[in-house]
Amino acid sequence: MLRLTLRQARSTAGRLLLAGVAVALGAGFVAAVLLTSALFTRTITNAVAAQYAGADVVVRTNSGLPITDAQLAALDGAPGIAAAEGRVDDGVALVGPSGTEYVTLRSTSTTPALADPAASRLSAGELPRASGQLALGAAAASRLGVGVGGTVSVRYYPLTGSSAAQATAQQADQETGAVDAPVTVVGLLRDDEASRFTSSADALAAPADAVTWTASRFGDLPDGTPRGGYSTALVVDAPGTSPEQARDVVAQRLAAEGLAVQTGDWDPSRGWTGQSPPLDVLTVPQVVDRSVDDALGGTRILTAVVLAFAAVALFVATTVITNTFSVVVAQRTHQLALLRCVGATTAQVHRSVLAEAAVLGLVASAVGVLAGTGLAAVAGVVLTHFAPGVSLPAGVVLTPAAVLVPLAVGTGATVLAALAPARAATRVSPLAALRPAAAPDLRTRTSRVRLAVSLVLLVGGTALLAGGALFATGALDGVLGEVAAGGTWTTYGLAAAVLGGTASFTGVLVGQVFLVPRTVALVGRLVSRAGGAPARLAALNAVRNPRRTASTAGALLIGTTLVALMVVGAATTSRTLDAALDRQYPVDVEVGTVPTGPGRYGGALPAAVVQGLAAVDGITASTSVLTSQVSLVPGDTRRSGGDSASGSVLDAVAAPAASLQRVLADPAAVAGLQPGAVVFPLDVAERLGVHDGDEVTLRPTTTTTTTTDDGGSSGFTSADLSAPGVLLTARVTQLGGQAVALDPSVLRQVDPAAAASALWLRLAPGTDPVEVSGRVQSVVTSADSATGSDGAAAGQEPVSVTSQASERAAYQHLIDTMLLVVVGLLAVAVVIALVGVANTLSLSVIERTRENAVLRALGLTRGQLRRMLALEGALVAGVGGLLGVVLGSLYGWAGAASLLGGVATAGGDAIWTPALPWARLGLLLAVAVLAGLAASVLPARRAVRTPPVAALADR
Numbered sequence: 001m002l003r004l005t006l007r008q009a010r011s012t013a014g015r016l017l018l019a020g021v022a023v024a025l026g027a028g029f030v031a032a033v034l035l036t037s038a039l040f041t042r043t044i045t046n047a048v049a050a051q052y053a054g055a056d057v058v059v060r061t062n063s064g065l066p067i068t069d070a071q072l073a074a075l076d077g078a079p080g081i082a083a084a085e086g087r088v089d090d091g092v093a094l095v096g097p098s099g100t101e102y103v104t105l106r107s108t109s110t111t112p113a114l115a116d117p118a119a120s121r122l123s124a125g126e127l128p129r130a131s132g133q134l135a136l137g138a139a140a141a142s143r144l145g146v147g148v149g150g151t152v153s154v155r156y157y158p159l160t161g162s163s164a165a166q167a168t169a170q171q172a173d174q175e176t177g178a179v180d181a182p183v184t185v186v187g188l189l190r191d192d193e194a195s196r197f198t199s200s201a202d203a204l205a206a207p208a209d210a211v212t213w214t215a216s217r218f219g220d221l222p223d224g225t226p227r228g229g230y231s232t233a234l235v236v237d238a239p240g241t242s243p244e245q246a247r248d249v250v251a252q253r254l255a256a257e258g259l260a261v262q263t264g265d266w267d268p269s270r271g272w273t274g275q276s277p278p279l280d281v282l283t284v285p286q287v288v289d290r291s292v293d294d295a296l297g298g299t300r301i302l303t304a305v306v307l308a309f310a311a312v313a314l315f316v317a318t319t320v321i322t323n324t325f326s327v328v329v330a331q332r333t334h335q336l337a338l339l340r341c342v343g344a345t346t347a348q349v350h351r352s353v354l355a356e357a358a359v360l361g362l363v364a365s366a367v368g369v370l371a372g373t374g375l376a377a378v379a380g381v382v383l384t385h386f387a388p389g390v391s392l393p394a395g396v397v398l399t400p401a402a403v404l405v406p407l408a409v410g411t412g413a414t415v416l417a418a419l420a421p422a423r424a425a426t427r428v429s430p431l432a433a434l435r436p437a438a439a440p441d442l443r444t445r446t447s448r449v450r451l452a453v454s455l456v457l458l459v460g461g462t463a464l465l466a467g468g469a470l471f472a473t474g475a476l477d478g479v480l481g482e483v484a485a486g487g488t489w490t491t492y493g494l495a496a497a498v499l500g501g502t503a504s505f506t507g508v509l510v511g512q513v514f515l516v517p518r519t520v521a522l523v524g525r526l527v528s529r530a531g532g533a534p535a536r537l538a539a540l541n542a543v544r545n546p547r548r549t550a551s552t553a554g555a556l557l558i559g560t561t562l563v564a565l566m567v568v569g570a571a572t573t574s575r576t577l578d579a580a581l582d583r584q585y586p587v588d589v590e591v592g593t594v595p596t597g598p599g600r601y602g603g604a605l606p607a608a609v610v611q612g613l614a615a616v617d618g619i620t621a622s623t624s625v626l627t628s629q630v631s632l633v634p635g636d637t638r639r640s641g642g643d644s645a646s647g648s649v650l651d652a653v654a655a656p657a658a659s660l661q662r663v664l665a666d667p668a669a670v671a672g673l674q675p676g677a678v679v680f681p682l683d684v685a686e687r688l689g690v691h692d693g694d695e696v697t698l699r700p701t702t703t704t705t706t707t708t709d710d711g712g713s714s715g716f717t718s719a720d721l722s723a724p725g726v727l728l729t730a731r732v733t734q735l736g737g738q739a740v741a742l743d744p745s746v747l748r749q750v751d752p753a754a755a756a757s758a759l760w761l762r763l764a765p766g767t768d769p770v771e772v773s774g775r776v777q778s779v780v781t782s783a784d785s786a787t788g789s790d791g792a793a794a795g796q797e798p799v800s801v802t803s804q805a806s807e808r809a810a811y812q813h814l815i816d817t818m819l820l821v822v823v824g825l826l827a828v829a830v831v832i833a834l835v836g837v838a839n840t841l842s843l844s845v846i847e848r849t850r851e852n853a854v855l856r857a858l859g860l861t862r863g864q865l866r867r868m869l870a871l872e873g874a875l876v877a878g879v880g881g882l883l884g885v886v887l888g889s890l891y892g893w894a895g896a897a898s899l900l901g902g903v904a905t906a907g908g909d910a911i912w913t914p915a916l917p918w919a920r921l922g923l924l925l926a927v928a929v930l931a932g933l934a935a936s937v938l939p940a941r942r943a944v945r946t947p948p949v950a951a952l953a954d955r
Contacts, residue, residue: 016324016328018320018324019321019364020363022317022364022835023321023361023364023365023410023413024364024367024410025368026368026409026828026832027314027409027410028368028369028406029314029368029372029828030314030406030410031373031376031403031406032372032375034372035372035373035396035398036375038399038402039396044291048287048288049288052284052288053116053117054109054113054117054234054236055114055234055235056283057234057281057282057284058232058235058280058281058282058283059232059250059280060231060279060280060282061231061279066231067230067232067233069086071254072085074254074257078249078250079241080240080241080249081235081236081238081241081246081249081250082236082238083114084233084236084250085110085111085207085233086107086229087106087109087233087234088105088106088207088211090210090213091103092154092155092156092213093154094154095153095180096146096150096153097150098144101143103136103203104201105201105202105204105214106118106203107204107205107207107210107211108204108206111236122188122190123188123190124187125148125187126186126187127186131206131208132182132184132209133184133205133206134152134184134185134204135187135188135189135204135205136152136187136189137188137189137190137202137203140202146185148185148187149184152182152183152185153180153181153182155178155179155180155181156178156216157216158179158212158215181213183209187204243284243285244283247282248263251263251281254279259279261281314409314413315558318413318414319552319833319836320555320833320836321357321417321418322420322551323552325356325418326424328421329353329421336425337428337429337430341430349428350422350426353425354415354418354419356418357418358411361410361411361413361414362411365409365411368406372402372406373396377396450514451511453507454507454510454511455511456507457504458504458507458508460500460503460504461499461502461504461506462500463500464496464497464499464500464504465496465497465500465504465894467493468492468493468495468499469894469898471496472494472897472899473493493898497898498898505561505887508887509558513547515883516557516883517546517550519882519883520543520875520876520879523875523878524538524539524875527871527875531867533860533864534860534865534868535867537868538867538868538869538872539871539875542875552836553880555833555836555880556836556837556876556877556880556881556928557880557884559832560880560881560884560888560924561883561884561885561888561891562888563830563884563888563924564886564888564889564892565891567888567892567917567920568888568889568896568914568917569896570892571917571920572893572896572914573896574915586665586666586736586737587663587664587665588663588762589619589760589772589773589804590758590759590801590802591605591613591759591761591800592605592759592799592800593605593758593800594799594800604755604756604757605759606799610624613761616779618763618764618768618771618772619762619763619764620764621663621762623662623759623760624655624756624758625653625654625756625757625758625759625760626744626748626755626757627651627652627654627754627756627758628652628747628751628753629649629650629651629717629751630652630698630750630751631699631700631719632648632650632688632690632696632697632699632719633725648687649719650739651739651740652740652751653737653740653741654742654743654748654754655744655760657743660673660741662762663761663762664735664736666735666736669734669735669736670735671733673731675746676728677728677743678698678729678731678741678746679732679733679740679741679742680730680732680740681734681737681740684738685730692732693729694729695727695728696730697725698742698746699719699723699750700719700750700751701717701718701719701720701751702717702718702719726750728742761776769803769805769808769809773801773803776801777801780801837931837932838873838935838936838938838939852946853948854948856948862944865943869936869940869943870940875932876932877928878925878929881924882928884928885924889921
């Protein structure tokens with residue numbers, strides 16, 4: 001029976017080809033994901049291991065206490081220990097001719113085995129050998145404007161009393177206690193691209209200097225503890241000693257010094273019950289394993305997510321396989337009946353179909369593994385291009401999991417998809433061999449139970465999805481009050497929305513046998529009116545087998561639904577975030593002075609800043625804004641039939657309404673601003689209980705400053721009740737931010753000292769916000785430098801730049817990148833679905849060979865036959881794509897609202913109108929229709945090449 005099964009598989013290889021392609025795509029997807037994940041794992045493993053090159057044992061502190069020279073001395077002469085050195089891994093600020101930069105610092109080693117890896121990074125000069133020397137990364141050196149032989153200053157903060165003489169000699173800053181120690185750059189280092197995955201030093205210094213410069217990190221330790229030392233110690237074992245033996249010796253020596261140590265049994269995430277956490281004494285492989293686990297936490301989650309997309313692709317592939325074997329089994333009815341006549345049992349027939357499916361799945365999965373290996377190799381090449389300094393493993397290593405899992409998954413999916421056709425094969429009666437051969441009839445009656453289940457899932461899931469979205473966004477908080485308020489109900493709402501969306505889509509899939517054929521018939525009637533006889537025949541053929549049509553279009557429906565979901569969800573998320581950012585930051589860019597004391601705003605912006613920003617390209621409008629604080633006191637708000645608004649200290653801004661309208665994202669928000677009015681942002685008004693049209697009284701504020709025990713100061717700002725108030729009419733609008741807007745004359749009346757401490761900027765449409773914001777920052781930095789190296793010392797308050805436009809651009813870039821990646825992953829499922837369309841048309845041509853011959857004999861031309869098959873493919877694919885676009889748009893909108901939660905509320909009403917990117921959705925639908933047309937090319941070619949006489953011959 002096995003030999004017969006293999007012969008049957010070979011004889012129908014052409015019919016099984018497209019099903020095999022679908023399996024190969026799904027299995028290849030799984031293999032590529034697993035191999036790429038393994039590639040990243042090995043890459044990060046190599047990068048982590050490179051940090052400890054030459055060492056066999058690593059000692060790390062977990063308590064914040066330093067490892068001291070005295071503790072390291074206890075390891076000298078220990079059996080099995082060749083060398084032990086401390087290492088500093090910290091950061092310092094370097095001051096160079098071109099600016100100041102914070103860099104990571106590592107101490108050098110004197111042991112050759114530990115020093116060689118650092119020496120291999122040298123691109124010029126030498127490693128530091130004495131105090132006052134520094135080796136610097138090439139990129140950092142370029143930014144600081146220094147080369148080999150040049151001088152930079154290390155800015156550090158010595159501990160009180162530990163370096164008093166040195167601090168005096170080097171003129172420590174009297175306010176901050178900072179010391180600028182000049183050092184000579186003796187070497188340049190190649191920039192290590194592996195730092196993308198692990199910590200890598202930008203600068204190397206002698207151990208004594210590194211300990212001195214980083215001593216401040218231990219300044220908060222209790223009295224009596226060491227005030228300087230190392231965070232890590234590296235140990236080299238002696239010849240003939242294993243790393244594990246050396247580790248145990250190190251642990252014993254340190255324990256004898258009174259230190260708590262552990263050699264790998266303690267998990268830091270579980271906490272520590274002793275007086276202080278122990279020292280880690282680990283072999284290098286142990287350290288690498290822990291570091292890789294930490295580094296790959298997000299990567300493993302990403303791998304799981306991508307494998308979920310692979311599962312979607314394989315699920316779509318099963319529909320192709322089921323259709324294929326259903327037609328093959330139907331066409332073998334006569335052959336199967338003959339087998340039953342000669343003694344084959346139903347179990348043997350069942351096993352033969354499943355064995356054929358297993359062979360197809362195994363062969364196709366093997367091809368998929370080869371294709372996935374190629375994709376993983378391409379991923380390695382891409383990673384090498386974008387990170388040339390990363391040490392990548394040589395070639396792609398085929399792990400057992402990367403080979404066996406895709407083979408098992410692909411083969412298993414194929415066998416599972418063939419279960420229903422195999423069961424149908426067992427129902428063939430031996431008497432069927434005595435009947436004349438006839439065209440297979442695959443029509444099946446739909447079940448009322450299926451319809452009922454579908455409706456329950458669809459209606460119930462939709463209701464749950466809608467309710468969950470309302471709860472997640474907080475839309476019901478005003479109706480249900482405190483019962484619905486809070487983060488817990490938001491979480492419940494999200495869970496309900498996910499469950500409802502899953503249930504409703506399951507209902508669509510269960511009921512697609514009712515939905516898809518009727519939709520195809522409806523669209524087919526519209527098409528047939530304009531397409532003549534070929535269109536009418538295509539519409540009739542598309543619904544001849546409702547279950548197969550539903551299965552074929554349903555496969556494409558799944559893919560296009562998920563793609564449309566991501567497209568609409570991303571567009572809705574982007575628009576909602578934009579609205580939320582507009583309400584938080586009403587302008588594109590804000591430049592303002594930073595207050596240096598409690599209870600006050602900064603002083604006026606320097607004239608040099610204002611003049612410099614006027615010449616920046618990409619800015620279309622700007623306006624100076626007065627800033628201050630005002631107070632709203634209980635009882636000062638007067639409105640009929642209500643309690644007084646709650647008191648609060650409010651931020652206030654003031655500028656002429658016309659000037660504000662030129663720079664605000666929503667100019668209408670200040671349309672009601674005039675000398676007798678105050679504009680409240682909606683969020684502020686709701687918090688204070690102020691309504692549009694209320695009369696409010698604003699008063700100035702006063703700040704009470706107290707001195708703390710440590711010599712610092714703190715301030716408390718409150719309403720100045722001794723000062724007269726100003727009666728104004730409240731206007732509640734969609735003005736963003738948390739500050740109320742006033743006319744300048746009103747704010748000066750409340751606070752005569754209010755200064756023009758802010759400049760609001762509007763960017764030109766189409767400009768790069770990041771680039772323009774960079775220009776703004778450069779102007780501010782240049783103006784600050786012109787006042788002296790220390791703006792604060794010169795009496796000038798620091799100036800900050802807040803760019804809401806850049807933040808919006810960053811969100812948009814993140815959303816676009818996510819959309820590109822996810823749509824790329826889902827494209828595999830769509831391609832498999834389109835393979836299914838081509839497969840269905842091919843099998844339909846085989847089924848209708850004699851029917852097509854009759855049509856040709858009755859006068860249907862070859863061109864009309866091609867057109868009929870093309871319209872049939874486009875009709876099935878188009879309906880699947882159309883339903884997917886509609887469903888995906890609804891799910892994308894509801895999903896974005898549920899996931900955004902409170903952010904959706906912060907965006908106002910933006911979330912309740914779905915953002916439909918018509919161009920992208922139209923392109924998705926057009927791709928589905930065009931792919932359906934393309935899928936008909938090969939089946940049509942076969943159909944028109946068969947002569948009518950040969951097709952009518954009795955088979």
